[in-house]
Amino acid sequence: MQSGFAASVTVGTxxxxxxxxxxxxxxxxxxxxxxxxxxxxxxxxxRPDGSTKLINRSAFYQTLLGPMGFGWALYARxxxxxxxxxxxxxxxxxxxxxxxxxxxxxxxxxxxDDLLVTGGRAAMTISTSTLLAQLARAQxxxxxxxxxxxxxxxxxxxxxxxxxxxxxxSSSGREVGWYQAADPLxxxxxxxxxxxxxxxxxxxLLEARHHPHTTFRDEVRLRGATGGYLLIAxxxxxxxxxxxxxxxxxxxxxxxxxxxxxxxLRHLALHDGLTxxxxxxxxxxxxxxxxxxxxxxxxxxxxxxxxxxxxxxVNDGWGHASGDAVLQAVGxxxxxxxxxxxxxxxxGGDEFVILLEQLRSHTDASAFASRIHQALxxxxxxxxxxxxSCSVGIASADEFRNSEPAAEHADAEELIRRADAxxxxxxxxxxxxxRWWEESIEQEAARRDRLSAEVSFAxxxxxxxxxxxxxxxxxxxxxxxxxxxxxxxxxxxGLIPPGKFIPLAERNGAITPISRxxxxxxxxxxxxLLSQRETPLSIAVNLSAVxxxxxxxxxxxxxVLSATGFPASLLELEITETALITNFALARSSIAGxxxxxxxxxxxxxxxxxxxxxxxxxxxxxxxxxxKTFTDRVTEEAGASLIRGVIDLAHSLHxxxxxxxxxxxxxxxxxxxxRCDQGQGFFHAYPLPIEDxxxxxxxxxxxxxxxxxxxxxxxxx
Numbered sequence: 022m023q024s025g026f027a028a029s030v031t032v033g034t035x036x037x038x039x040x041x042x043x044x045x046x047x048x049x050x051x052x053x054x055x056x057x058x059x060x061x062x063x064x065x066x067x068r069p070d071g072s073t074k075l076i077n078r079s080a081f082y083q084t085l086l087g088p089m090g091f092g093w094a095l096y097a098r099x100x101x102x103x104x105x106x107x108x109x110x111x112x113x114x115x116x117x118x119x120x121x122x123x124x125x126x127x128x129x130x131x132x133x134d135d136l137l138v139t140g141g142r143a144a145m146t147i148s149t150s151t152l153l154a155q156l157a158r159a160q161x162x163x164x165x166x167x168x169x170x171x172x173x174x175x176x177x178x179x180x181x182x183x184x185x186x187x188x189x190x191s192s193s194g195r196e197v198g199w200y201q202a203a204d205p206l207x208x209x210x211x212x213x214x215x216x217x218x219x220x221x222x223x224x225x226l227l228e229a230r231h232h233p234h235t236t237f238r239d240e241v242r243l244r245g246a247t248g249g250y251l252l253i254a255x256x257x258x259x260x261x262x263x264x265x266x267x268x269x270x271x272x273x274x275x276x277x278x279x280x281x282x283x284x285x286l287r288h289l290a291l292h293d294g295l296t297x298x299x300x301x302x303x304x305x306x307x308x309x310x311x312x313x314x315x316x317x318x319x320x321x322x323x324x325x326x327x328x329x330x331x332x333x334x335v336n337d338g339w340g341h342a343s344g345d346a347v348l349q350a351v352g353x354x355x356x357x358x359x360x361x362x363x364x365x366x367x368x369g370g371d372e373f374v375i376l377l378e379q380l381r382s383h384t385d386a387s388a389f390a391s392r393i394h395q396a397l398x399x400x401x402x403x404x405x406x407x408x409x410s411c412s413v414g415i416a417s418a419d420e421f422r423n424s425e426p427a428a429e430h431a432d433a434e435e436l437i438r439r440a441d442a443x444x445x446x447x448x449x450x451x452x453x454x455x456r457w458w459e460e461s462i463e464q465e466a467a468r469r470d471r472l473s474a475e476v477s478f479a480x481x482x483x484x485x486x487x488x489x490x491x492x493x494x495x496x497x498x499x500x501x502x503x504x505x506x507x508x509x510x511x512x513x514x515g516l517i518p519p520g521k522f523i524p525l526a527e528r529n530g531a532i533t534p535i536s537r538x539x540x541x542x543x544x545x546x547x548x549x550l551l552s553q554r555e556t557p558l559s560i561a562v563n564l565s566a567v568x569x570x571x572x573x574x575x576x577x578x579x580x581v582l583s584a585t586g587f588p589a590s591l592l593e594l595e596i597t598e599t600a601l602i603t604n605f606a607l608a609r610s611s612i613a614g615x616x617x618x619x620x621x622x623x624x625x626x627x628x629x630x631x632x633x634x635x636x637x638x639x640x641x642x643x644x645x646x647x648x649k650t651f652t653d654r655v656t657e658e659a660g661a662s663l664i665r666g667v668i669d670l671a672h673s674l675h676x677x678x679x680x681x682x683x684x685x686x687x688x689x690x691x692x693x694x695x696r697c698d699q700g701q702g703f704f705h706a707y708p709l710p711i712e713d714x715x716x717x718x719x720x721x722x723x724x725x726x727x728x729x730x731x732x733x734x735x736x737x738x
Contacts, residue, residue: 179271180260185210185226188268210271215242215250225257229269233259240276252277293367295345296352304366304374308433311378312418318379322418323386325375326440327355327393330410330452332371343402350400351409358389358396374437383457386415390455410453414444417458442466449521468514469525476509476522477531480538484510487542488708492561492679492701495693502559502593503550504701505543506708507535527567536568537577544587546711551587561593563625566600570607575614582618589619595646597625609640616641623679627667637674644698645671649682652702655691665695672696 180189190205205212211219218241228237236258242250255273260266291303299307308324315322329351335344348371355365355373364376375393377386390413397409416439418432439458446465447456456462479485489503509517526532540562547560568574582589594615601608601624612622623644624637637645647667654660664680671678680692683702692700 176272176274179210179273180266180268181210181226181271182268183226183230183261185222213244215244218242222255225255226269229257229259230261233262235259240280243273245275251275252280293352296349296367298352298356298373299364299366301366301368304364304368304376305433305437307364308376308436311376312432312436315378315418320378321380321382321385322436323377323380323383324416324418324436324440325377325386325390325393326368326414326416326437326444327373327375328412328444328448329371330412330448332409346402347400347407347409350402350407351397354396354400355393358392374440383415383417386417387455387457390415394453394455412444412448412452413455414440414442414447415455415457416440416443449524472511472514472517472522473525473529475511476526476535477529479509479511479522479531480534484512485535485538485542486510486516486710487539487546488710489546489714490701490708491706491714492559492699493705495680495689495697495700498705500558501699502561502591503547503714504561504595504708505539505546505563507539523565527565532565532567533571536565537581539563540578540581541585544581544585544592547591548585548587550711551591557588557591559591559593559621560587561595561623564594564596564600566597569596569600569611574611575618578615578620579618590621593621593623593644595623595625598627601640612641626681637671637676642676644677644679646679646681647697649702652680652682652688652692655680655695656685656687661691661695664692664697668695668697 178189178191179187181187187205187208187210211222214222221239221241225237225239229235236256238254238256241253241255243253245251252275253273254276255271258270258272260270261268291300292298293300308322311322314320329347332344332347335347348367351373352365352367355375359365359375359377362378366374366376368374375389377389380386393413394411397411400407400409416436418436439462442462443456443458446462447454450456486508488506488508490506491500492502492504493499494501507519507523509519509522511517523532523535526535543560543562547558550558571577578592578594582592596608596612615622621643622641623646624642625646626648627645645667647664651660651664651667655664668678677698679699679701680688680697681701683689683692683700683704685704688702689700689704
C-alpha cells in the first residue's frame with residue numbers, strides 16, 4: 022500500500038545529526054541496532070527539541086559517511102520545524118519503510134508525535150494516527166498470511182503454557198486427536214494421549230523448559246478420529262521468550278503409515294517371504310538369546326534341522342507353484358507342532374529349523390522329531406493328501422553351558438552347523454530318519470570330504486569294480502540278464518558301495534569318467550559272456566541324472582558299443598524316476614537319441630518319485646522297475662493291490678515290469694501270480710564279481726546258501 026506526500030529539501034542536517042548521535046548513543050546500543058535491522062532504509066526518531074532519540078544501522082552509516090542510496094529516515098518533531106517543500110517535488114512513501122520503522126520504534130513513538138520521513142535530500146510529514154492505522158492494517162494482512170501458512174503446513178502446531186494448557190492450535194491436523202474437541206483451546210495437551218505415553222509428553226515439556234530454544238523429540242500414541250490410536254512424531258521447543266508466541270511450541274505429525282511400512286520392511290528382513298517363518302538372521306539371534314538364557318537357568322536347548330526328502334521332484338514334476346504350496350503347508354504344520362516359545366525358521370529351499378527351548382532332556386527333542394515325521398505324512402494341499410518324508414538332525418546346546426558371553430554368537434552358528442551335519446548323516450542313511458549330533462559325525466564329515474576329493478581319481482587309478490546281480494524271469498526262475506553295480510575298492514577304506522560315493526561324484530563332476538568306465542566295462546563283460554553262453558544275457562547299466570543331461574550321451578554310448586562289439590539290443594540303460602522328471606523335455610530328447618541306437622530304456626525305482634504311469638506313454642521307454650519299498654508290501658492286502666495295479670497298467674502300455682528287492686519266497690510267489698515279468702533281489706542272488714558268476718547256472722542254484730563261492734563273496738560285500 023502506498024501514499025503520496027509533498028516532500029521538502031533539507032540541507033545542513035547531517036553535521037547536526039552526527040554530533041547528536043555521538044552525544045546520545047552508546048556503542049552497545051548501536052551494535053544491537055546493527056543486529057536487528059538489515060534493511061538499507063534509514064530510520065531516525067527525533068525528539069521535539071530536534072535531538073536524536075533512536076537510530077538504526079542504515080541511518081548510522083548515513084550519519085557517519087554521508088547520504089547513501091535512498092533509505093528512509095523518520096523524525097518525530099514539530100511540523101513547523103520542517104522547511105517548505107518545492108511544489109514540483111513529490112515523493113511516494115514506501116509502506117514497508119513505515120512498517121519497519123514502527124516495528125523498531127513502537128515503544129518510543131507517542132500518539133501525538135508526527136514523523137518526518139527523509140530519503141537522501143527528500144523529506145515528508147506523516148500523521149502518527151494515520152501511520153498507526155495503516156500499520157495495523159498491514160500487520161493484520163501479514164498475520165492472515167502467516168495463519169494461512171500455518172493452517173496448510175504438513176505438521177500440526179500447538180502452543181501451550183507451562184502446565185500444558187493449549188493456547189493456540191493450527192487446523193492442519195484436525196483428524197488427529199487433539200482436534201476432536203470443537204474448541205481445543207483451554208484443554209490439556211495430554212487429552213487423548215495414550216495413558217502409557219503421558220510421561221513421555223511431560224518429560225518433553227520439562228526438558229524444553231529447562232533448555233530454551235532446543236528441540237526435543239519423541240513418539241507417542243494419540244487417539245484418532247476413528248477411535249483407534251495413531252503413532253505421532255512430536256517435537257517440543259520453548260518459545261516463551263518470543264513476544265509473538267509466549268509459550269511452548271509442539272509440532273507433530275501422524276507417522277502411523279510410515280511406521281507400519283518400517284515394520285513391514287523389518288518383518289521382511291527377518292522373515293521368510295514365502296512361509297512367513299523366521300529366516301536365518303532372526304533364527305541366529307534367537308538361538309544366541311536362548312543359549313544365554315539356558316546358561317543362566319540350566320535348561321536344555323535343542324535345534325532340529327529338517328530337510329524334506331525328494332522335494333526337488335515336486336518342483337520338477339509338479340511345477341514351482343506346487344512346490345511353493347508344499348513349503349507353505351510344511352511350514353504351517355511345523356508351526357502347529359511347536360509351543361508358543363519355540364521358533365520355526367526356513368533356511369532356504371526345503372530346509373527348516375526348529376529351536377526348542379526349556380527342555381528337560383534329550384528325550385523331549387527326540388519325541389518332538391517323531392511327531393514331525395508323523396505330521397508330515399498327513400499334509401493336505403488343495404484337497405489332495407500328500408505324504409512327505411524328511412530327514413532330521415538334532416544338536417543340543419548342553420555343550421555350550423560354560424561359554425563366555427563373547428562366544429555366544431559363535432555358539433549359535435556352531436549349534437546350527439552341528440544340527441545340519443546330523444541331518445546330512447540322516448539323509449545319507451536312507452532318508453526319513455532322525456540323527457543326533459555326536460563327535461563321530463565330525464569324523465564322518467571329514468571322511469566324506471576326503472572321499473569327495475579322492476573319488477575324482479578312482480577310475481584313473483583302477484580302483485573301481487563291477488558286481489553283477491542276476492535279473493530272473495519270475496515265471497521260470499531262469500536268468501534274463503545282469504545289472505551292473507559299481508563299487509569302489511578304496512586302498513584304505515575297503516569296498517565302498519555306490520550310495521556312499523556316487524552322490525559325491527555327481528556333486529564334484531567325477532561322475533562322467535566313472536559312468537564312462539562302468540559302461541565300457543559292463544559292455545566288455547557282456548560281450549565276453551555272450552561268447553560263452555548259448556542264451557544271450559542283457560546287461561543293465563544305471564545312468565546318472567547328470568549323464569542324462571549331457572548332449573553327447575548318445576554319441577558316447579554308440580562309440581562304446583562299437584568298441585566292445587556288444588549288441589545294442591542287449592544293453593538296457595536304467596534311469597531313475599527322479600532323473601526322468603528333473604527336466605522332462607530334456608529327458609525325452611535324450612531317451613529318443615538313445616533309443617535310436619537300439620538300446621532299451623528302463624525307469625528305475627518307479628513309485629518313489631512324484632510322477633505316474635500317465636507320463637510313460639509320452640516316453641519311449643521299455644520297462645519299469647518297481648522299487649523295493651513296494652515289493653516289501655506285496656504280501657499285504659493294500660500293497661498287493663497297488664503292485665497288481667501298476668503291473669496291469671504297465672502291460673496295457675506294452676511295458677515290461679521288474680520288481681526290485683525280492684527277499685522272500687512269498688514275495689516271489691505273489692509277484693508271479695500278478696504276472697510280473699522279471700525280478701531281482703537277495704532271494705535270487707546277491708551282487709557278485711563277474712568271475713564268481715557261473716554263466717550256465719540257473720537262478721535257483723545261484724541263490725542257494727549252500728554255494729560256498731556265493732557265501733564267501735557275500736561275506737566280503
